[in-house]
Amino acid sequence: MANKVLVADDEIHIIHVVAIKLRNNGYEVIAANNGAEAYDLACRENPDVVVTDYQMPLMTGLELVTKMRTDERTRDIPVILLTARSFAVSQEQQESLGIASCLSKPFSPKELLKTIQDILHQRQLAAKC
Amino acid sequence: MRGRPSTVWIATAAALLALLLAALARVPGTGAAARSGDGLAWLHLAAYGVGAMGVIFLGVGYRRCAGAVTSIATRLSSPEPAGTERDGPRAPGALTEAVDARLARNEAVIQELRGQLRDLQVRSQLAEREKRHTEAILYSLRDAVLVVDGADKLLMANEPAAGLFGFDAGDSRRQPLAEIVGQTQAEFVELLRQSRRTRTEATKREIVIAREDRPHTYEVIVSCVQEDGKALGVVAVLHDVTKEKEVAQMKNDFVSHVSHELKTPLASITAYSEMLADGEANDEETRKEFYAVIQSQAQRLNRLIEDILNISRIESGLIKVRKEQASLTILIQEQLQMIRNYAEEKQITVTAGPPIVYDQVYVDKDMLSQVIINLLSNAVKYTPAGGRVSVGTEVDEAARLARVTVTDTGAGIPAEEIGHLFEKFYRVSANNKLAKGTGLGLNLVKQIVEKVHNGRVFVTSEVGVGSTFGFELPLATAAEVVAV
Numbered sequence: 273m274a275n276k277v278l279v280a281d282d283e284i285h286i287i288h289v290v291a292i293k294l295r296n297n298g299y300e301v302i303a304a305n306n307g308a309e310a311y312d313l314a315c316r317e318n319p320d321v322v323v324t325d326y327q328m329p330l331m332t333g334l335e336l337v338t339k340m341r342t343d344e345r346t347r348d349i350p351v352i353l354l355t356a357r358s359f360a361v362s363q364e365q366q367e368s369l370g371i372a373s374c375l376s377k378p379f380s381p382k383e384l385l386k387t388i389q390d391i392l393h394q395r396q397l398a399a400k401c
Numbered sequence: 402m403r404g405r406p407s408t409v410w411i412a413t414a415a416a417l418l419a420l421l422l423a424a425l426a427r428v429p430g431t432g433a434a435a436r437s438g439d440g441l442a443w444l445h446l447a448a449y450g451v452g453a454m455g456v457i458f459l460g461v462g463y464r465r466c467a468g469a470v471t472s473i474a475t476r477l478s479s480p481e482p483a484g485t486e487r488d489g490p491r492a493p494g495a496l497t498e499a500v501d502a503r504l505a506r507n508e509a510v511i512q513e514l515r516g517q518l519r520d521l522q523v524r525s526q527l528a529e530r531e532k533r534h535t536e537a538i539l540y541s542l543r544d545a546v547l548v549v550d551g552a553d554k555l556l557m558a559n560e561p562a563a564g565l566f567g568f569d570a571g572d573s574r575r576q577p578l579a580e581i582v583g584q585t586q587a588e589f590v591e592l593l594r595q596s597r598r599t600r601t602e603a604t605k606r607e608i609v610i611a612r613e614d615r616p617h618t619y620e621v622i623v624s625c626v627q628e629d630g631k632a633l634g635v636v637a638v639l640h641d642v643t644k645e646k647e648v649a650q651m652k653n654d655f656v657s658h659v660s661h662e663l664k665t666p667l668a669s670i671t672a673y674s675e676m677l678a679d680g681e682a683n684d685e686e687t688r689k690e691f692y693a694v695i696q697s698q699a700q701r702l703n704r705l706i707e708d709i710l711n712i713s714r715i716e717s718g719l720i721k722v723r724k725e726q727a728s729l730t731i732l733i734q735e736q737l738q739m740i741r742n743y744a745e746e747k748q749i750t751v752t753a754g755p756p757i758v759y760d761q762v763y764v765d766k767d768m769l770s771q772v773i774i775n776l777l778s779n780a781v782k783y784t785p786a787g788g789r790v791s792v793g794t795e796v797d798e799a800a801r802l803a804r805v806t807v808t809d810t811g812a813g814i815p816a817e818e819i820g821h822l823f824e825k826f827y828r829v830s831a832n833n834k835l836a837k838g839t840g841l842g843l844n845l846v847k848q849i850v851e852k853v854h855n856g857r858v859f860v861t862s863e864v865g866v867g868s869t870f871g872f873e874l875p876l877a878t879a880a881e882v883v884a885v
Contacts, residue, residue, distance in 0.1 A: 285669040285694050289676060296681055327661070329835060356664035357657060377664045378671035382679065 274300040275392055278319040280310035280336065281354070282328045290323065293381040294388070307331025311339055314346045320395075321372075321388050326355035334361065337369045350391045354379060545619075545639040549593060551632050553578050565610065565639065586610070589621065593635045596623040600632055607642070617643040658826045662705055662839045666698040673698075708841045711771075712825065715848040722765045722853055726877050729760040729803055733792055736773040740781060748786045751777070754793040762803055763877040768849045775842040776807040776870050782836045784811035784867075796876065806871035813864035822860060823847040831864075843870075850874065 277299050279290050284305070291301040302317055304310035308330040314322055322340070324333040331339070333353050340346035351370070353361060356377040366374060373387050536557075539546050545562035549555055554575050563570040566582040573581045579590045588608055596604055603624045609616050619639040626633045673691045682688040714720035737753055744751045762769075780790040788810040795804050812832050814822065821827045826840035850856040850872045862868035 283665060283669065285698065286672065288694075289669070289672040289691075292687075293676065293681060296683075354668075356661045356668065377668035379668060380675055381672050381681075382675065 274298055275320040275388075276300045276302065276317065277388060278302050278304065278310060278313055278317065278322045279324075280304040280307065280322065280328065280333070281325040282306055283325070286325070286354075289381060290384065293385055297385055299388070305329075307333065307336040310336055311346075314340055314349060315343065318345070319349060321391060322349055322351045323384065323388070324351060324353060326353055326357065326360055334365070334369075337371060341369060350395065352384070352387060352391070354384075544641075545637075547578070547593075547637045547639075548634060549578050549597075549637075550634040551597065553590070553594060553597070553635075555581055556634060562639070589637075592621060592623055593637055596625045597632045597635050600625050600627055600630075615643075617641055618646050654826065658840065659709060663702065666702040666705070669698040670695050670702070705839065705841075708839070708845055712841065712845055712848055715845075715852050720853070722768070724763050724765050726761055727764050727766050727769070729762055729794055729805065729874075730756040732766065732769055733773055733794065733805065736770055736777055737792065739774055740777045743778065744781045744790065747781060747784070749781050749784050749788050749790055751781070751790045752792070754791065757794050757796050757803070759796060759876070760794065760803060761877040762854075762874045764854055764874065765849075768853060769874075772846045772849050772872065773805070773807075775846050776872075779838075779842060779870070780807050780809035780811065780868075782838070783832055784809045788867075797873075801876045801878075802873045803876055804871060804873045806869050808867065808869040810867040813866055813868055814860075814862040815864055816862075819860060819862060823858060846870075846872070 275298075277294055279287050279294075279301060280303070281287050281290075282305050287303045287305075291303060294301050302313055302319065304313050306329045307324070310322070310324060310328075311331065313319075314336075322336075324336055326333040328336075333355070337351050337353070340349060340351065350372040353366075353371050353374045354377055355361065355374060361371065361374055365371075372391050375384060375387065539557070540559045542559060543561060545565045546557075546559045547555065547562045548557040554577055555573050556575075558568075558570045558573065560570060563573075566586065568581045578593065579587075582590060589610075592604075592606055592608070595601070601623070603622060606621050606623070607618055608621055609618050611617075618641075620642045621637060621639050623635055623637045625635050673695050676682060677688065677691050682691050711720065733753060737751060741751060777790065777792070784790060790807065790809045793806040793808065796802070797804065812835060814829050815831060818829050818831075822829070823843050823846070824840075825844045827844075828838060828840045847858050850858050854874055856872055856874040858870075858872045860868060860870050
């Protein structure tokens with residue numbers, strides 16, 4: 273069964289290109305245009321990984337992660353944050369919110385794919401232990 | 402004198418004997434005179450001889466007296482201790498010379514002392530003048546300057562210092578600094594104490610002091626004044642860097658905003674080009690789609706850079722303006738065509754009021770088109786689906802003004818944020834999540850209307866009802882119309 277990735281960004285072109293890259297590599301992709309929509313999808317669809325932009329309408333990426341961490345259904349889902357602002361998220365915030373990785377825009381789809389693969393691999397190893 | 406046979410006494414006795422002999426020789430009837438004429442002659446001779454001896458003895462006595470006087474005078478005038486003189490008493494000429502020499506030396510000393518006195522007076526005047534200059538400089542400085550002594554008591558403070566800490570500069574001299582500036586400035590007082598204790602020269606520190614309007618940041622330079630290793634006091638200069646800090650923060654924000662806005666389209670360009678290079682676009686249609694995205698994002702990037710540059714050029718007065726006579730109605734219709742597709746996508750109705758009779762303005766057409774499209778796209782962007790946007794135009798003949806308004810049924814703007822709307826990169830926090838934006842569009846509108854065309858921008862809004870953005874421009878004058 274394919275791993276499911278939720279991609280949240282208000283830039284439709286970014287969602288499109290990430291979706292193609294992930295689908296070409298065997299992932300199932302669901303998408304949201306803002307933070308609020310992303311949170312609803314995360315609760316309903318239980319994705320294996322969430323890839324979210326930092327700055328989005330209705331709910332920012334950071335607000336989305338914060339909310340996900342308070343909800344039992346989404347607490348343990350690993351999150352990758354895409355940000356165009358350098359140093360937007362401190363190391364402390366990243367650790368306290370359990371953000372698996374921060375990638376700064378412009379990012380490489382290849383790098384994003386590898387990051388997702390690494391995270392899922394680590395989770396599989398952790399599950400076996 | 403006492404140990405020797407007195408020459409003076411011998412001389413005096415000889416003189417008296419001579420006078421007696423002479424008197425006997427002259428008195429008639431006396432024995433000597435009566436005896437014979439030769440006896441009288443001998444008596445005369447003896448008297449003269451004794452008188453001569455007296456004169457000789459008197460001369461010798463005088464010489465000795467003169468020698469004694471000279472010796473006394475020399476001893477009195479000479480710095481040598483008494484008894485050191487070996488050459489014997491000097492002649493009166495030597496005394497005069499010695500006195501003259503001494504007088505000459507004393508005169509030289511007096512002249513030298515007078516010279517030194519004059520020098521000291523000049524130095525004192527210069528020092529006084531320098532002090533006045535220094536005080537004048539200190540008092541004319543906008544920076545606050547405080548000087549305290551070795552016991553942390555105030556020696557001097559200029560007006561800005563007195564104003565800053567709220568004390569009277571004249572009445573507070575010799576008062577402890579801690580009492581003058583108050584408990585709230587403990588950090589500042591401690592800084593001065595520390596400088597004095599450690600004999601530190603020119604330490605720089607930033608402190609925040611509450612003012613009437615807001616907290617101000619001061620760069621404080623404190624320097625311990627020392628003499629022979631002893632701390633005489635401390636000089637503190639406080640420079641208000643609040644404005645510089647705000648400007649630096651604005652610059653940082655600007656760079657942060659610009660980099661964010663530039664990175665967004667750049668992220669798409671980078672991702673799509675990498676996908677093309679890696680052969681991830683599986684068919685021709687997908688490849689074309691990717692190229693189209695790269696092209697549109699490159700154009701977006703270019704527009705953004707143009708907006709930033711235009712604002713910068715207008716602000717610096719370096720923009721090239723090509724004004725010509727133009728019809729406002731035509732310019733508005735052109736931009737309405739541009740926005741219509743976007744409005745339809747969002748199911749927003751866009752309407753324009755009836756054209757006005759005389760709508761000629763003297764403007765840079767490209768710039769004014771930019772103003773109109775920015776106002777229209779903002780209205781559509783912040784109006785929910787099913788809303789309306791209407792464009793109105795009117796002329797104030799008396800004021801010779803054309804007025805354009807763009808009214809929407811959007812989210813509206815809170816009253817406290819309206820004053821900031823035309824600031825660079827400002828975005829209404831409540832509406833920030835409704836749509837993306839750079840916060841440059843309205844600033845560019847204001848720059849073009851007010852700086853380039855001597856017009857005026859305005860806005861009215863009500864939360865939950867909608868907003869009206871607009872601008873006024875002077876109507877084209879007859880001269881401008883003829884010139885075209």
